[in-house]
Amino acid sequence: MPDLLPSWRDTPTKTSIVEFIGAVADPDADTFVPEIDRVAVFDNDGTLSTENPYAQVAFALDRAAQLGKPTTPDELKAGGVPAVLELVKLTHGSITTDDFNTAVRTWITTARHPRFGRSYASMVYQPMIELLGLLDANGFASWIFSGGGADFMRVWAPDVFGVPPHRVISSTGSVTFQMGDAGPELLKGTDLTFLDDGAQKPISIHQTVGQRPILAAGNTDGDLPMLQWTAGGPHRTLQLVVQHTDADREYAYDKDPLLGSSTDKLLAAASDHNWTVIDMAADWSTVYPPEP
């Protein structure tokens, strides 16, 4: 069998992941889980991709400047969540879904991360891409539940992570159906219908997947309810916590860099329940994939 996780070092973390997948996919094991129930859920920012800055915030800042209403990252940080919501309203609303799709598609091919000089679609973790591939090869359906926006992520995430668009679920804004000059269209509004974070994540999982996951991965306290909900299921389950410990190759922090979301409760729960903590510096031999 080829090693489908070549960017993972041979640490107990890798062992626990490989052992779990084997245990639930082996039809002769007591721990076997039927394929239909092999659902895995992942947070995106900070779990599958770098969140310093959030790709979507970088997009929003660039688009705000284009729209003649520039904001700086520092102004945004000082303004906290309300400032981020204002920026989202300005840059994600009053536009049809088709036009928004085009705007994101254009941006993602040209914008570059300020420190690494890479496209944002490649500011993703190669070891996690490999994990998604290993899960797929073992009959899992992997879903992404992000606090970001689905209309933003679905432009690039399906290609990068190998999941179909419908398995990318995120925060959602109000949308209106209307008849435009060229036929029916969906107009994105300026109200955030729900923020897919915290307790909303298991609710979104229930409403969209309709099944309880057996694997969940996150990196801040906003992911804790998703991991708790997964851990409480009837099958054997695995919870993964990504810890940002690698200042050289990525970042080292214990609060998310823009909004300051804490990781204390998540790490405490991981310790209490023996969840698997991924130490980026120790567990990963490579962080980013080769640029396409």
Next chain:
Amino acid sequence: MPDLLPSWRDTPTKTSIVEFIGAVADPDADTFVPEIDRVAVFDNDGTLSTENPYAQVAFALDRAAQLGKPTTPDELKAGGVPAVLELVKLTHGSITTDDFNTAVRTWITTARHPRFGRSYASMVYQPMIELLGLLDANGFASWIFSGGGADFMRVWAPDVFGVPPHRVISSTGSVTFQMGDAGPELLKGTDLTFLDDGAQKPISIHQTVGQRPILAAGNTDGDLPMLQWTAGGPHRTLQLVVQHTDADREYAYDKDPLLGSSTDKLLAAASDHNWTVIDMAADWSTVYPPEP
């Protein structure tokens, strides 16, 4: 090639369906659509299953009686949408998703349709089940977008229609995540978050599927935006309208029997745009499947 639509008579309706599927699945045809884009969307009540009565309303009436607050179908009909919403609050709220699942599972195995004496899970159209199978065999992903509730439908619809739970999308009520005695649980509230009908259907399709369908099927004006949205897509598309013309084997009506939803606009659009109208009496040799 075996005929995968044996319950369809050899009418122009069947021909138009078979021709469309062949045209989009044939890699050598100009009309070829890549498999990832072969998305089909179906209304449920009146399109895939009998809506006289709605299975979910029959469940709600039985559950209301069990809860000591009986209502009659006539009272419900007289009260219209507000009465239905009151009944939904009473019978679908203040219960965990696990307990609700159990209640529906118990009911669906015992309740019988008053006229046909069949279980509600078999009050579904055999020709439409065959169509779902034909679509699946041709690389389509079929989704159900229903005005009913996902927690109700997902208990029985996946087995009956052969679609996974996540492809059953419906109206949604408020849900709360909480820690119960036995671990985390989701508590269904009494507020309807959205009613998946009319203009909400294309919005739900956008938010959950994230792709524009190429086939849509419905039976009342509440399905018109879904069919319009599908018809406006870039690929070749097919719109199906199920017309209830069979008083002997099912029902004959032009307004939905409980809420009186009209079919006038849908049929006018079908006529204007040459959509395919399914005449149950003429086009189907069989209506219901054998009882399991």
